[in-house]
Amino acid sequence: MYNVALALLPATAFGVYRFGLYALAIVAVSVAFALLSEYVFQKLAGQKVTVSDGSALVTGLLLGLNLPPTVPLWIPALGSIFAVIFVKQFFGGIGQNFMNPALGARCFLLISFTGIMSDYAVDGISGATPLAALAEGQQVNLAQLFIGFTGGCIGEISTLAILIGGIYLLLKKIITWEIPVCYLVSFAIFELIFGKGSGITFVLAQLCSGGLMLGAFFMATDYVTSPITKKGKIVYGILLGVLTGVLRTFGALPEGVSYAIIISNLLVPLIEKVTMPTAFGYENGALEGKKGFSFAAYKSAFTLCGITLVAGLALGGIYQLTKGPIEKAELAAQAEAYAAVCPGAESFDVDETLEAAIASLTAEDGTVADGQFGGIVYESAYAALDGSGNRTGCVVNVTSKEGFGGDITISLGFDEEGTITGMEFLTINETAGLGMRAEEESFRSQFVGDNVEAFELTKDAASSDDQIQALSGATITSNAVTNAVNAALYLVNSAAQ
Known part of the structure; x- marks a missing residue:
């Protein structure tokens, strides 16, 4: 976990350089409340204190980097408490949470405090984010996007700084290439086909905008909430790319990384089941029971279809009555x-x-x-x-x-x-x-x-x-x-x- 925190330092340093010391205060408050929340909860619950494992540190750091540079300091404090206690500890602590705690907290803050979480204006820096500019059909400067001289959340603006940290994690073999590469490639292909812009310049601008790079290298690769099999990681990465493309292109918000990763987190057990290799000495599917059609095996599916049909007819009738x-x-x-x-x-x-x-x-x-x-x-x-x-x-x-x-x-x-x-x-x-x-x-x-x-x-x-x-x-x-x-x-x- 400490290697992940170390890999996030370039993005953190550039964010502070770009937005000033208040951005550092936001990140510091986020980290402090993440550590404090875990310590207090485990003490009150009579559990072994695991603050030293670094997981709370990384959660607080990631949340802070996913916040706009203008939010009041109670926002990172509240977000860290939600991330550590409600998303992580309530489900059993490290290794038991079903979604990325930092992203769970970010989505909670986005839904609860939309106006605050969407204000990126800083004195001397344009409040317009690259994604907002692209959504309006405006041109963006790719060089500035890559380096990070643009608006956005504290840790997401510099693709260069994020890549430095991502390459460090790859070289240290803390993460593998499958998830980030499949994520970015599938997203690029989706935007090339369905994006509201045209050409490779638009796709590159989309890749360097928003939280895509930070999500691909640091949050989608979370050990607990991502697949462990190689095939599973590839499927997971492709799913992330397609979901992010759908949410960015057709959704109500210009960004889609956070929701795409959380949705994919929920599908990890299914991905693991489908991509799990056959155990040595067993035929494929032998561990799943007898082959062939069984009504009992599909009873739930038939029931669900029946409920859906009845609900659809009922809604149609209600519409006619209320029209x-x-x-x-x-x-x-x-x-x-x-x-x-x-x-x-x-x-x-x-x-x-x-x-x-x-x-x-x-x-x-x-x-x-x-x-x-x-x-x-x-x-x-x-x-x-x-x-x-x-x-x-x-x-x-x-x-x-x-x-x-x-x-x-x-x-x-x-x-x-x-x-x-x-x-x-x-x-x-x-x-x-x-x-x-x-x-x-x-x-x-x-x-x-x-x-x-x-x-x-x-x-x-x-x-x-x-x-x-x-x-x-x-x-x-x-x-x-x-x-x-x-x-x-x-x-x-x-x-x-």
Whole structure:
């Protein structure tokens, strides 16, 4: 274990050099609480104290290196307590845990404190991670990625430093080549075929981004949670590469290493069973009992299929029963949103002028305004009427097809001067703690009360009425919402001409 800690020193040193002494404090707190948690738990449980074996040291070190350089110090403390006590000691201690403790804690922190765990901004250093840039279709500098002059978690940014530690572990025969090589190669092939970029440059950027290298050499190779057979390690590595590719390419988050490794950890017993070599003196399968079909052997499978079929039919029936009420609830929610975005309006009616403008701005292929606002769909537009039937403004419902988690539909209210009077979300399925913060008043209020031609997204504080400060860690969502609002403004201004 101490060799693993030694191999992590280059990545640790570069992370501290890059992000400053506060990064060192995060790692130190993580290590200290990991050691303290193991010592206190074993003392209270009357067990032999095993702090000196180095496993808690490595757990704390790995967790600290997997944290952003801006997290408050209680985050590594809480994470280390969870890793050592809940993931490791509650399952019997070293050698008994079914998943990597550091990654288990990281996922716990990601789910529980998404906003904190997704903030990579450091004074003088861009908060944008390479994976976020790649997800937005931006170009990245491969040389800077390889060396580590980019944003990200403390220990994941320098591919060079991680490779130095990984090669050390290989030379010391602490790990073998099968898992890291099969992991990286299978991931590269997956991204080459299914990735949202093109060419070898995109694949190399993906390999050097996020926690892939750190995961491949230091966490996927964990003795306890990885296979012991050579074939098993190869299968395990390929599985990791494919899962990481699926999660990165099609998942709701740009990173997928932590979840891919944990899922694969759970499948290790099955991989071992399938790849275990035949014992000397036995025919293949002799230890498993008689060959041939046995209903008893497949009883559980048949039962599971039956339950699945019944559940599917039941869900289908429930959907048909609830379809009508759901549609009524959606209409009621829309009416409530219209009233919220157009204060003072008593009723809403079809606005023929706006509908005609929608028709003229939308091409036959569905493109709106020559694509200048990205993937936009004008859903509907209504005139807002007061109690006397006089027009007081309008409501425009617009959808951006470019949200991080899917379509984002917004209802916007305008007065007769073209000033935005209100903004409500009708549909949004972004990442909790990140993109979903677009619903918060602090973000929505930036659009309300302004009469501008178009809004401009900025990562810094807004300095004028036409600037919108993007949500930290959710640039794609911020951009989609801003484009939708700008498309609505364009529609209203076009109809007024």
